[in-house]
Amino acid sequence: MSPVWHLCWRSIANRRLSVGLTVVAVALAVAMLIGVERLRTEARHAFARTISGTDLIVGARGGPVQLLLYSVFHMGDATNNMSWQSLQQIAALPQVNWVVPVSLGDSHRGFRVLGTTSAFFERYRYAEDETIAFAAGRSFSAAPEGIFEAVVGAEVAARFGYAEGQRIVLSHGSGGGVSFSDHADKPFTIVGVLKRTGTPVDRTVLVSLEGIEAIHVDWQAGAPIPGVHIAPEQVRKFDIAPKTVTAALIGLKNRVTVFRVQRQINTFAAEPLTAILPGATLQELWSLVGVAEQALLAVSALVVVVGLAGLVAVMVASLGERRRELAILRALGAGPRQILALLMLESMSLAVAGIFIGLVVVNVGTAALSPWLAAEYGLHVGVSWPSTAELGLLGAVLAASVLASVVPGVRAYRYSLADGMTIRI
Template identity: 40%
Template structure:
């Protein structure tokens, strides 16, 4: 215990150089843990986005591009597939369910997805978890919209509120469908997937918004918005609490509307998801779709395509880990440089310790303990910085990349990385300790010119 106290006081005595070394180690530990956590959580987030879906079918394109555009809302599908082809494939033997998907619209940077009631019945995420409603219910007709939890949270939306979607993905909007405002009837529970950042509407609503007479055709059962309000069609700007309450009360009657036509007569869709009665049908129907003559289509298996994606990104993962490992090594070498440079200045100190009875092994243990203390303190500070960075960057990763980062205890692998750093720091500290071991009393006390 006396040796540890002596090592700690020695570190305090050289606080300027030690603090610089400590901070360097902490930054390298933070970087290494952050890269590892984001890498693991990215894989987990992508894997949890879709579950229980046997095939994803879309126009002929790359497998990864089809997966990213249809499920993760990353990129854009080059073409759509005809509704006739969808109906034909849907009617094949062994098909248990299908979920049509139509993309291409957005609302304040959030994707708008058109589908039918099968979306809420059969879509699965995580460990085959179903979509649950935090408030409200599924849409019943073409004037209603169901929003994800992140949409409601970031835009402060509520049930009964009217919104207007626009043509174009992301923040790029080409045309606002002001003539077909939609009423929010449901808010989904958080899923940690792109569903949270999506507005869900019936296919019929997509058809009405993009039909040739969309500028004059209004959804049945609605009054013209110009008759009710003489204001800007962007209904989703901030209101005071009283106005919100009144506006919500006026639209709550729409929440109890009777089920109507959700599909209409679409000409094409972006893609569709498929589930089969038995895994036996998966490969058979996938082969038939890929050689489908009336239209060039692609059918992918989500799990297989995800593994292909990770295989492509494997080299990037290795480069990132190598980069963070090099940063850790540089920080440890910096500690070695600091200890070696201070060693010559400490010869008299070490000689005095020898003169009062310290043996060479005590000197060795003292120098090694200092390295271990510096490395341990650097790791602890690095872990603290790591959690701070995760807390600060969690929202950005979720909003920009759809990666949900969980604030949890360090995993066994992350603890192993810290253990490797501690062992490396101990070995690095042993180098100046070995040199100090061989310093003699006369070497330390003699005056050199």
């Protein structure tokens, strides 16, 4: 062991209590920085994986981000619907493999209601081509048998304790806890509960398109028709085929043709429509909402700065106790470089120890919390070696610790030999 290393180790051992607290502060700061970075990265990936396997999303003419928000995230409302006839024409295009219509507009106790077909449970993909799975029950049946059947997402079921066989009432309105009127005369029976996906599907009640039409059969212009009441058992006598839908998810036979089909839909002659690529629009949306993740990372960086400031404070405060030690070293011939090297080595040692302990804390916490994060939020954060981005952050922490040692190093050298050897009373 070199003399500098020996002096560094002995000095740290002599101040083990204050040094230990400093290492703990640095470790917690590093753990927070790396933990936030991993959550931030996984959140971005999970956001991008909200929908996969869908080549195009089609809706009424409007902005791409707005279409994505209401069709996938069920946020906001469409400015207009698209006709069923137009949807059928799009489905008949030779390049189109499948079409899943979605209809929004109603809610249940603050959660959105999604009208669709049973194909939604087969075609909707999320994460790495994951399919929707049932925790209990089944999909709603095709009309007319399954008109008043519903499937609830995992969060809806958990919030209200729903299970198969329970009856629920839908409300007219887009959710958010506010509705115009309840469709209490036409309740739905829960026939299935979905497993948690970490997507907006968890916060959705799914029914058939015919079910959406059925509860509005005695409504007109968004309000009940005065004096008209049609009982559920009489609904099947009326035409409850869907007339319009909010949007549609489209899968193509060959993704090479995606831009050609998009152009065909955007120039559709029957009515003005918009077709978007989900992946590209998700990235555009993330550029708008990703400011929050950057702010969170900035807060973590500030925590690291505070930890390193504590490291500097401890080293500067300890100089008063080490005046005689440093003066003896200088009397023995230690120059500015040796004094500075000693303090830099101590600072780096504390930073390396803090980084190591911080990584251990992050991985232990990840191992303990990853099942819960995956189940509750769909975030698949696993135990792993630091990524390239994380290594860059750790390198920055180490470099900052070296720079932090310059302040006590310069201060220590400025102590004169006579001042260090003088006994203070």
